[in-house]
Amino acid sequence: MLRIKKIISFGLLWLALHGISQAQDTATLFCYNLLNFPGSTPERVNDFKTIFHNLKPDLVLVNELQTEAGADNILDLAINQNGIDYYQRAAFTDGFGTENMLFYNSRKFVLHQQKQIQTDLRQINEYLVYVNDPELSVHQDTIFLDLFSAHLKAGNQPDDEQKRLNEVTDFHDHLDQKAQGVNIIFGGDFNVYNSNEPGYQLLLSGGNYPLTDPIDMPGTWHANPAFSAIHTQSPRTTAFGGGVTGGIDDRFDQILVTADVMNGTNGVTYVPGSYEAFGNDGQHFNDAITDPPGHPTLPTALIEALHDMSDHLPVIMKLKLDYDPIAAGIADEPKVPVSYTLSNGQIRLQLNNQGSDELTLELINLAGQSLWREVLAHPDPVVDLPDLTGGVYLLKLSATGRYLFSEKILIH
DSSP: OOOOOSOOOOOHHHHHTTTTTOOOEEEEEEEEEEEEEEOGGGHHHHHHHHHHOOOOOEEEEEEEEEEHHHHIIIIIIIOOOOOOOEEOOOOOOOOOOSSSEEEETTTTTEEEEEEEOOOOOSSSSEEEEEETTTTTHHOOOEEEEEEEEEOOOOSSSSSHHHHHHHHHHHHHHHHTSSSSSOOOOOOOOOOOSBBBBBHHHHHHHHHSSEEEETOOOOOOTTTTTGGGGTOOOOOOSSSSSSSSSSSSSOOEEEEEEHHHHTTTTTEEOOOTTTETTOOSOOOOTTSSSSSSSSSSSSOOOHHHHHHHSSSSOOEEEEEEEEEOOOTTTOOOOOSSSSSEEETTTTEEEEEEEEEOOOOEEEEEEESOOOEHHHHHESSSSSOOOOOOOOOOEEEEETTTTTEEEEEEEEEE
């Protein structure tokens, strides 16, 4: 017999039907290859300071960090400056080659745990963070984001592609061990030249938690002017301080996310149009970003800092964070004019005062994939749920395209 129980209450439905909106916040995610920082040019910390304080991102994932002292310099001399003193960093992990790191706004996020995925080359770092709710001890619930920072094998030879595939395979083996993989974000320097590469395709379609390119721009990115606006390497045409030259003509740096981040089923939603290769105006294919014409919106000092800091451009995107207004103390839960029961593979709803909107009930897995949906034509419907394997699922209700609520249920 299929046994179902609810995990949280229907309070959001009452709020939606009575015109009380969910509390929301946004967070900016920033991924950047630091070009072997500090190396022989630790003064580049001033360039990072200029870049950071122009954006003030809340989550900062970096690659090519050489030492823990370099991480401290980034945090203390660049980030926690100009009146900011509340950013923290993860623990430095010394693997083979240059390392990854997370810096984060501690007013918005708490680092819950971190892990390392060992590969034959560089390690991939995992940082599990949650939204910093000051009333968490009372509410007992919050939003988690599972962040991964990766610097995959460089090179355009078949052996390099195979090594990238091996690294991605290790990453997916790690993901597939998760019972509930939600709000997964995979960012960094992928060193991939086209979207057909096997390792990249494994990221998009492999395992239990396939990833999505938020801007959906597949193709051969290398030396292709059709992708000039999303290229990230190299903002230089002259050699200095290490790194590569050649102008902007590769999309090595990317951020990929699971479907639940795209559709917001677990409290985190990608903000459409917010993804960009920061500093790339699309007018400098094979040129340095400091060459004419000047950037139409960013100041010259910022463009120069991006040019001098690294042979990569950072990638950024915004995330919308949705809070339960009852859990956050925004509204007290009144007498809820909705009740329901779950038993014997059925859900029975009693919907009072729902108006004339057509209601749609949907069942979604924790990877964000819609498994079943049904339009509720009757005001007090009894709905047969599909046969499902045991686990946690998301029950979502919408009204003529308007999101009303989502609720986790346990099927066993």
